[in-house]
Amino acid sequence: MPDSIRTIPVRVQPPYEVTIGCGLLGRCGDSLAPLLGRRKIAVLTDDTVAPLYLDTVTASLEGAGFAVCFHVFPAGEGRKNLATLGELLEFLASEHLTRTDCVAALGGGVVGDMAGFAAAVYLRGIRYVQLPTTLLAAVDSSVGGKTAVDLSAGKNLAGAFCQPAAVLCDTDCLKTLPPDVFADGAAEAIKTGILSDESLFALFEDGTLTADPGAVIARCVQYKAGVVERDEREQGERKLLNLGHTVGHAIEKCSGYTIPHGHAVAAGLAIIARSAEKLGWTEEPIAARIAACLRKNGLPTDTGYSAEALAEAALSDKKRAGGDITLVIPRRIGACELRKVPVADLPPIISAGLEG
Ligand code: NAD
Numbered sequence: 001m002p003d004s005i006r007t008i009p010v011r012v013q014p015p016y017e018v019t020i021g022c023g024l025l026g027r028c029g030d031s032l033a034p035l036l037g038r039r040k041i042a043v044l045t046d047d048t049v050a051p052l053y054l055d056t057v058t059a060s061l062e063g064a065g066f067a068v069c070f071h072v073f074p075a076g077e078g079r080k081n082l083a084t085l086g087e088l089l090e091f092l093a094s095e096h097l098t099r100t101d102c103v104a105a106l107g108g109g110v111v112g113d114m115a116g117f118a119a120a121v122y123l124r125g126i127r128y129v130q131l132p133t134t135l136l137a138a139v140d141s142s143v144g145g146k147t148a149v150d151l152s153a154g155k156n157l158a159g160a161f162c163q164p165a166a167v168l169c170d171t172d173c174l175k176t177l178p179p180d181v182f183a184d185g186a187a188e189a190i191k192t193g194i195l196s197d198e199s200l201f202a203l204f205e206d207g208t209l210t211a212d213p214g215a216v217i218a219r220c221v222q223y224k225a226g227v228v229e230r231d232e233r234e235q236g237e238r239k240l241l242n243l244g245h246t247v248g249h250a251i252e253k254c255s256g257y258t259i260p261h262g263h264a265v266a267a268g269l270a271i272i273a274r275s276a277e278k279l280g281w282t283e284e285p286i287a288a289r290i291a292a293c294l295r296k297n298g299l300p301t302d303t304g305y306s307a308e309a310l311a312e313a314a315l316s317d318k319k320r321a322g323g324d325i326t327l328v329i330p331r332r333i334g335a336c337e338l339r340k341v342p343v344a345d346l347p348p349i350i351s352a353g354l355e356g
């Protein structure tokens with residue numbers, strides 16, 4: 001059923017739905033009007049996505065009775081910062097949005113994280129919806145309510161938990177993604193497979209997302225929704241979703257945010273899998289299989305940065321608490337565990353996972 005519409009509930013307070021299917025952006029006004037009321041809506045997007053999808057979204061929202069304004073900012077992780085956040089907040093204020101109005105985040109994870117954060121703090125919080133346009137945003141970042149910007153000290157260091165009112169994931173958007181941006185999303189979906197579902201992982205070992213990406217997105221969202229429902233504020237189980245991210249975020253930071261998140265996470269997955277295997281923390285050999293799967297999907301499995309540089313970059317990681325840091329360790333494909341280690345042990349642990 002490649003064309004079917006799938007709806008996944010996220011049972012937090014208040015609950016919301018993730019809808020996945022073709023053509024959803026062209027019908028977003030009718031979908032959102034009953035939920036939001038015919039309010040003013042500010043569409044926030046970047047300058048790559050705007051020429052592709054902004055007219056479609058604006059026309060649909062206006063057709064359904066919304067008063068629409070929009071703001072377009074330069075694409076890229078390098079712009080996910082306090083300066084852009086300030087720009088977004090000033091825009092919302094200049095448009096006189098009130099607490100009954102809302103924001104639509106139209107784009108990938110960068111737009112979603114920043115527009116979500118702007119909505120979380122503007123007037124101490126207004127509602128927002130996620131309209132994810134990358135595979136990464138579809139399988140991961142649009143769901144769960146983590147919003148953030150990067151600081152010079154590190155990745156996602158200022159942010160808020162703020163759940164969207166709805167997520168509309170139009171799978172047609174995947175058709176315009178450059179292959180490397182598509183691969184970024186594959187990295188987070190492969191992560192989901194390693195965390196929870198060997199058969200999902202195996203789909204990526206075959207090399208492509210096949211004819212029905214909506215089904216793969218739905219499996220990832222279903223898993224993430226369950227984790228978020230059980231641990232919305234990342235006190236325990238949700239930490240597992242950071243598999244590959246301690247090293248991944250360090251790679252992003254070391255590169256000055258020129259290596260995309262998905263590529264950095266892919267290298268982080270491969271590195272932690274090799275470390276875990278060498279240190280005897282896995283139940284069976286998994287590192288070669290994970291690396292082969294990542295390579296098959298156009299993703300890296302190593303980095304040129306030294307273990308010391310990566311460990312230093314990880315010192316400002318949110319997963320650090322005092323002298324310890326919580327790592328996510330793959331035990332086998334489909335099951336991982338949290339392991340608290342002293343920060344001082346990080347360089348040798350990372351070093352064990354580097355190929356060079
Ligand atoms: P991105 O938002 O930078 O998008 C990548 C590029 O693709 C950009 O140039 C964008 O303009 C372009 N693009 C977007 N949609 C397109 C389309 N349909 N066709 C053509 N081009 C398109 O990157 P991303 O990979 O989507 O997201 C990465 C970000 O997500 C990181 O900042 C990461 O920290 C964040 N993230 C957040 C969470 C969360 O839970 N909040 C989870 C995972 C990742």
Ligand code: GLY
Nearest residue numbers: 144146238241242
């Ligand atoms: N991407 C990690 C999380 O949402 O918790």
